[in-house]
Amino acid sequence: MSMPVVFVHGTRVSGTMWSPVRALLRAPSAAPDLPGHGRRRGLPYDTEAACGVVAEAIEDLGGRALVVGLSLGGYVGIATAARHPDLVAGLVAMGCTARPDVPWARAYRLAGRLAARDPALADRVSRFVLRRMLPGAAGEAMIEGGLSSEVVASVVAAVTAEDPLASLAAYPGRVWLVNGTRDHLRADEQAFLRACADGNLTHLPGRGHLTVLADPAWLARFIDDAARTVAPCPG
Template sequence: MESNEAGLPIVFVHGMRVSGTMWRPVIQAIGERHPMAAPDLPGHGERRGEPFGMPGAVATVAEAVDDLGGRALLVGLSLGGYVALATAGAHPDRVLGLVAMGCTALPRGLFGAVYRGTARLAAKHPEEANRLSAFAFRRTLPRPQADAMAAGGLSSEAMPGIVEAVRGTDPLASLSAYPGPVWLVNGERDHFRSHERRFLRACRDGRLIIRPRCGHLTSLTDTTDVARQVLDAAAVSTARTHEATPQGNVR
């Protein structure tokens, strides 16, 4: 007999300059059994114009978790992945599992410098950068996913502050502080996978998944498969929770 019990809550965290609407196709593919949320981070979507800071972004995700009952699986892509990592490190008791997509490059050195320059250029010409971003989404993704990316509006003017905030984080320390299960998911052609092995070693309970022939955003092309990976992570996280002793340790 099928259980009527609600599934594990899931909080989705969006990428840079887009909004929570980017996750609509995946949320629709998952269906209604899992309570889900995809909040807008500061400076994005309905919060466009607010300054972006990592503490505020983490607080936004933690609040979304609380709204769903206080504990949830986090799923983030790109900026959303870095924010999810920071949230798991800061609030491990609220995060039952973590799916971090396209965020296993340390945001420093030459890599960070390139993105700092790109962000500054975009912020000087935000409307043009927004139009180019929307065009890139349409060229890269199927129509439903491309539309979802732009549906909440684009915020290229926020990019310099976002890059500086991410550069100030220590994702390896966040992973080391988090005891729960972690899925590091990268497209085979994703430029954000350069330090994936270091990220994996930092996990206490980690696994690395490579999506063949996918880039940074095209990992979202197969919505059904992304939804399946999220549901698999939710099932493992649920099982770990049920195995926990009353003291909160996992047998």
């Protein structure tokens, strides 16, 4: 028996980024679009609204689920776990173990301002970069649901206003932190691990921030194992 899984996507892409993993997953799953992304493009983005979308997806799957997020999705997963621990049976947080209040956040704010000036150009550049970083099905899944570069500034403002370490400390459930060894957002992973009540850390050798998606079969197995771990025993 496996716990259902709710996948949470990254900035400016959509739930389709998880399609290659979901196609190989045994557990039932959903991958909703966050506000301002995909089918919710144009809606204002903030953390409360994003957590509400994840909570609604969990309710639709029966009221309790493993939450899996990458990058922005990981930060949203952490925030959702703290706000709705009764809904989040476990958390797989990928590529999101850097404190959002450190100097590198300034670079993301600048990127958000530049994207807001010409979102169409930013979308074209993103499509090119994503296809180069993730050739084949993984890259196509990233762009399949459309890109929303105009939302980047709002996302950065929302993420940098959060305290993910406090959120992890408030969540009593099982947490899996997963990082590529070449991911710049693993900078504070040991502090994030210490904040978990019940956590462990997995490294993917040679993988970067997004290239952790390059092996969907491995990810599906990992997530299925996590979903079984947090599933209640029959009877």
